[in-house]
Amino acid sequence: MQRAQRGDLDAFRTLLEMYQGRVMRVMVSVLRCDRAIAEDLCQEVFLRVHKGLPAFDGQVRFLTWLHTIAMNVAISEYRRRRTQKRDRHTFSIDAPVAGTDDLYLTPAGRELAPHEDAHQRHFLAMVRAAVHELPDEFRDAVVLRDMEGLAYEEIATVLDLPIGTVRSRIHRGRLLLQEKLQEFRP
């Protein structure tokens, strides 16, 4: 980290390789975008990280800071989409490409019956779709908590919210998911 802060690109590459997967998942989950767009946004995230790294003072965990940047990029992208009033049928920029869930692998080596495996995968895909359909404020909180495992305080830092609001949004998001997933639960 210190070497990266001093401008060592090899050290920065190490950081990048450590966290690129996580950032990618956050982007895909929060924005429900296809992989290409998520990669573009992830690159933007790490460019910002590189730019801000010298000033990173370590008062928060690096992961928290990274998520803050990622969420800022995601929020900017989402706002940009919402203000754009263009024909989405023309360009596939925002609409997820069929198979958006292709970021997730089919578990290998699992010894389940084929129908069980398919049903499980379908269920997990439904869960992810349900997460994507949550209202933004709930989705962000749920993703940061249940996918990234950030603590409430960290999520409050990332989203710039009081802890109580974070807790409330996480809980309400989960309740909404619970309602949606009633029929899909295996």
Place this chain on the structure above:
Amino acid sequence: MSAPDRRDDERFAEWVDGCMSGRDRERFEAELRVNARLRADLEAYERTVASVQAALRAPTTEVDFADRVLARLAATRAPAPILASPPRRPWLLAMVLVAALLGVMVWISSWQPTSSGLDVAKVADVVPTAPSPPASEAPAGQSGGGGGGDVGMRRLDAAGGAVPPEAKAAVVPADSDEAGERREQSAAPTRLADAAPVPSVAVPTVGGPDAKAPAEPQPTAPEAASAATAVPGAERRDGAPSAVRSAAPQPDADLEAGDERAKRKAAEEHLESGEVAETLAPTELVPEIVVTGTVPAARRGRGSPAVGGEPKGPVAGGAAPAPAGPTPGLPAGPATGGPAGPASGGPVRTDRFGGSKNEDRGAPLPTGGKRAVDLGSEVEQFLAAQIAAPAKDARASDWAATAGTLRLTVLVPEVRKADAGAGDDAEAAGGERAWLVEGSKDEVAAVVARLGVLVRRQQLQMNNGETRLASPPALAGEKVRDETAKVVPAAPAAARVRLVLRLRLTQR
């Protein structure tokens, strides 16, 4: 699930996430022991959370964009910006765009089609006053600064050989406006100025009947480097040395004349050396914009996004030469005698192109922030839309009023083959398309401005240069060079500007 009161609801989240204090946990556990309904609700809640976590934390496919990030960092690494302003202030972006647009407009307005070639004598007089950035700072994927490999085009250095790639690095006098702009731009990898123009000094080799061999002086290597950064066409200003923006001391007229004679002589010798390919005659130098970049290989074959499901014209998505005859939907323009046929853009887009200048709001460009589309077709679409779309939104002053005489012509594939010269990426030759954009100065400038925004959003690179095309029949407003090689401004009312737009994409 029942409707528990709010305190119980949020305690579920704290319980599952292990955030309860010791005392609260004891109380909650006591309640759970006596309240079966509460236990059932909590169990359902826990199952939901477990499912969500399993789904979101499922193994994902490997991602690896580290190389791309580092490449962008390397491309944008430059001397520390003088201005400490953050890169994403909209007003700063607007200023940069306006400055770029003004620069392009000035460049286009001062462009003099000439058969005797670029007044390299004036270009060569520029003495760089700022150190050249290292070649590695050139934007990744930048190719040849445009114009390389074009028919009859060669770049000359003092010895008559090709200008080395390093000479193309931006050498801008430190205190010039362009230098300040570049420093700002270098801090923002996604800015338009990532495609900061690094025009090459394309010295016409053999001109037509009007060509004057003495007009092709041999700039020295440093001069070539500085010339490479001179605003294209700046040398064409009336009697002014090429680096209009340069802060270098301008030689006086006598010295300039003497230098010019010497350089003309050197150019003659070079031409006689036979190193330079013959050009088609009559030909003229036309400003060129080369857009380079990489697109994902998997998506390149998609072709352009459908325009309401309409198929594109023969040019869209491919590189077929334009068919003969006027293109429906496009205004008829003056016939050109060049290698390209009439414009053929297929069905004209009618989507919104009248957006705000504020890119953060998503100016209505076809591609938005997505790279994985057929850029060539998009450029073609938006160029076609520039022709057809009226200025619906007066706020977009950078591209308004393009429904005039703007004309788009596809250049024949042979031009592309000729462009694939030494030093060009082989893949770039395969993914290259070129159009001739003709119109009024304002129209072409608007197209360039829009293209710049598109390039920025697509994270591509844009470079200015020159290319040689067969001279069209005499057009109203053609600028003429007099014997002193000074630019004689044409009648502004009837001036038409020609610009070659070249797209070189590589797959990854």
